[in-house]
Amino acid sequence: MDLSYGSEYDAFREEVKSFIRSHKHKQPKPGDGIKSQAMRDWQSLLIEHGYHSRTIASEYGGYGAEPDIIKSRIIAEEFGAERVHRGFDGQGVTMLTPVLLEMGTEEQKRAFVEPTIKAEMIWCQGYSEPGAGSDLASLTTKAELDGDEWVINGQKIWTSTAHHADWIFCLVRTEPDAPKHLGISFLLFRMDTPGIEIRPLVDMTGDANFNEVFFTDVRVPKHQIVGQRGQGWQVANAILGHERGSLATPDAAMNRLHGVKRLMREESINGEPIMSNPVFRDRLMKLEGRVLAMQYNDMRLLSAKINKNQDVRLAGMIVKLTGTELRHEIECLGIDVMGEIGLSYGDNPHLRGHGSWQYQYMFYLGLIIGGGTSQIQKNIISERGLGMPKEPKIPSEKSAEKSAKEA
Amino acid sequence: MEFGLSQDQLMLGDSVRKFLASEVPLDTVRQLAAGESDDSSVWQGLADMGLAGLIIPEAHGGAELGMLDAVAIAEALGYAACPGPFLSTAIMSAYLLNAAGATDPLTRMASGEYRVGIAFSDVIGSRKGQVTEADSKLTGQSLFALDATADAYLIGLSDGRVFMIEASELTRSSLSTIDVTQSVCELSFDQSPACHVSSSSELVWQTIHRGRAIQAADTLGAAQYMLDQAVAYSLDRKQFNRVIGSFQAVKHMCAEMASQLEPCRAFAWYAGHAFDESTDEAALTACHAKAHMAEVGQFIAKTSTEVHGGMGFTDLVGLHYWFKRIGFNRQLLGSPEAVRHEAAELEGLC
Structure with a gap:
């Protein structure tokens, strides 16, 4: 057990600290949108110094450093400690870029990676459909080849940032006769293509964090496909792996838990600070134990990534499930310790923390469901982590008919 | 790293x-x-x-x-x-005696021939009045002393002083608990001659916290056994022409056990490491590890038994020995609620 990063990293940490000190004032301010000049300038500055897109080759607009997990961790730690903006990390950056680098053509890499990481090209993700949620591979939005163009018809849902996006990476059914996982293709197209309609989807928080996107005879050049026809599922799965763990980092959970502690010290009922209530205090300490477990689990995952000497598959698989459920409970305690004040929302003058407690309480319920529901996570953990069998498949209507005929 | x-x-x-x-x-x-x-x-x-x-x-x-x-x-x-x-001889007593400089019994303890039990009920929570000392003689009772067949005991007094007393100098009655694998007893002293070991309240608590970290690891192992058994049983047992491990209801019970248990491994390691590095948070980490592991252990003890169905309830598969071991670790050296209260005190929250 050695939790130090080694003295060879001290200089690097100093470098990061000094960058933050001298450039902090340039970071985007609250209210600067993802398309603001301030955001783009900050993004370029971060890439130039290697604090964003660090390991992406410079020929594609990245910083071009060799992968070094500890350096990446130090950057995250220092930016986190100073609460400095980490740069734009939309779905194009976190999910599409790794896939393009792995599976895209040279032409696609050159066309898309640089503008994407520099926040000049904003992406949205077209995966889920009204009839294809947990069973994503049953998606029915279809693309048919007509000359040199795909013609797309169908509907996507849960499309965050669709209203800001310049482009979409989208799963469509191109081989209707193939088995469902082998009939999907991964297309890229502009969001201002004629035939695309975006409808905001207002959720329980009162905001429209997501959209519905409708496609009617949307025509897309044939070459705007990643991988081959029918390979889209493989491509999509490579990206989903990137999404899950990042929805619930234990350090963010610990920050929120400290926020609950502050509330419990500052808020009082009948002149007694909430912290003196042993029932609330016990709930707080119980949650703290759970967050600590996740923080040490995270350190173990980091160590395994560096040293490659531990099997941490299970430890990694549980992060999304455990982390989102835990976070939801932390937000819940934040509300409960305030009592009726905790109900405050919107323009209520008694609002605490800008209304974040109720907002996050609801938002994390969304994250428990999104990115693979808790129940899907439990399937993954039991099947891939514990080696338990899959549910027996119910034969589809087609194959049932076929076997009836054969009989 | x-x-x-x-x-x-x-x-x-x-x-x-x-x-x-x-x-x-x-x-x-x-x-x-x-x-x-x-x-x-x-x-x-x-x-x-x-x-x-x-x-x-x-x-x-x-x-x-x-x-x-x-x-x-x-x-x-x-x-x-x-x-x-x-827990009692090899960790708590060995640590305390060595740290207090009372090294005479250590060689015989290391060879396994001499066992030194732990009687700290006055420190952790007294129920039967307190043990008193006068002229190096102890009077009173100590409940739930660890190790019913020890050769000697370390008695922790409520003021933090520790005395060692030979088993022959006290009256001992073994106490039956749910767990047969870890023995406890009740000690009675009546002007029993005792040897002063330490006056450091800090040392007593350091010893208790080390014990708690060990209990957390012990429960981790016991819970891992129960999870492994549940998965294995579910892949063997058939109902409705399927192994029960193919039913989502059962798979999700196992997934919930795994997702609670897996982070505890890293937690237990860190709890041990924190003592080796003498970090400031070692005591706090031990409290949290013990309390958290007690909760996870309780969930797994129940859930694994349920996965085994009726067999889990019987003596035939013997799973209940682990169920009881986890239950024992939960209460000894402080219940989760008591330990979380201590953790809050250590953090200065109350």
Whole structure:
């Protein structure tokens, strides 16, 4: 057990600290949108110094450093400690870029990676459909080849940032006769293509964090496909792996838990600070134990990534499930310790923390469901982590008919 | 940066697991339960492997290893529901006596021939009035002393002083609990001559916290055993022409156990490591690890039993020995609620 990063990293940490000190004032301010000049300038500055897109080759607009997990961790730690903006990390950056680098053509890499990481090209993700949620591979939005163009018809849902996006990476059914996982293709197209309609989807928080996107005879050049026809599922799965763990980092959970502690010290009922209530205090300490477990689990995952000497598959698989459920409970305690004040929302003058407690309480319920529901996570953990069998498949209507005929 | 067990620690854990798998089968625990044997031969076997002297300095015949090593071993002991006074003699008493400079008994403790139990009920929570001392003579009672067959006991007084007393100088009655693998007793003193060991309240608490970290690791091992058994049973047992492990209801129970348990491994390691590095948060981490592991353990003890259906409730598969071991660890040296209260105090929240 050695939790130090080694003295060879001290200089690097100093470098990061000094960058933050001298450039902090340039970071985007609250209210600067993802398309603001301030955001783009900050993004370029971060890439130039290697604090964003660090390991992406410079020929594609990245910083071009060799992968070094500890350096990446130090950057995250220092930016986190100073609460400095980490740069734009939309779905194009976190999910599409790794896939393009792995599976895209040279032409696609050159066309898309640089503008994407520099926040000049904003992406949205077209995966889920009204009839294809947990069973994503049953998606029915279809693309048919007509000359040199795909013609797309169908509907996507849960499309965050669709209203800001310049482009979409989208799963469509191109081989209707193939088995469902082998009939999907991964297309890229502009969001201002004629035939695309975006409808905001207002959720329980009162905001429209997501959209519905409708496609009617949307025509897309044939070459705007990643991988081959029918390979889209493989491509999509490579990206989903990137999404899950990042929805619930234990350090963010610990920050929120400290926020609950502050509330419990500052808020009082009948002149007694909430912290003196042993029932609330016990709930707080119980949650703290759970967050600590996740923080040490995270350190173990980091160590395994560096040293490659531990099997941490299970430890990694549980992060999304455990982390989102835990976070939801932390937000819940934040509300409960305030009592009726905790109900405050919107323009209520008694609002605490800008209304974040109720907002996050609801938002994390969304994250428990999104990115693979808790129940899907439990399937993954039991099947891939514990080696338990899959549910027996119910034969589809087609194959049932076929076997009836054969009989 | 390296967060995990070293090669040596992995090998140590493996060799203990192998020894336990061959030398301490469930029959050993059953014989203990039936009163047909005691834990002395098991303990001698563990002592011969060096476990009794694990943290005792080499100068006194020990292996002079640390708390992370002890955590790795405790996990293996919990996995096998192994009887014996590892917690009391090898960890708590060995640590306290060595730290207090009372090193005389250490050599005999390391060889396994001398066992020193722990009677700290006055420190952790007194129920029957307190033990008093006058002229190095103790009077009173101590409940739930660890190790019913120890050769001597360390008695913690409510003011933090610690005395050592030979078993022959006190009246001892063994107490039956749910867990036959860890023995406890009630001690009565009536002007019993005792030897002063320490006056440091801090040292007593350091000892208790170390014990708690070991209990957390022990419960981790026991809970891992129960999860492994649940998965194995679910893949064997068939109902409705399917193994029950193919039903989502059962799979999700197992996934919930795994997702609660897996982070506890890293937590237990860190709890041990924090003592080895004498970090400021070692005591706090031990409290949290003990309380958190008690909750996770309780959930797994219940859920694993349920996965086994009716068989889980019987004595036939013997799963209940682990269920009870987890229950025992939960209450001894402080219930989760009591320990979380201490954690809050350590953080200055109350």
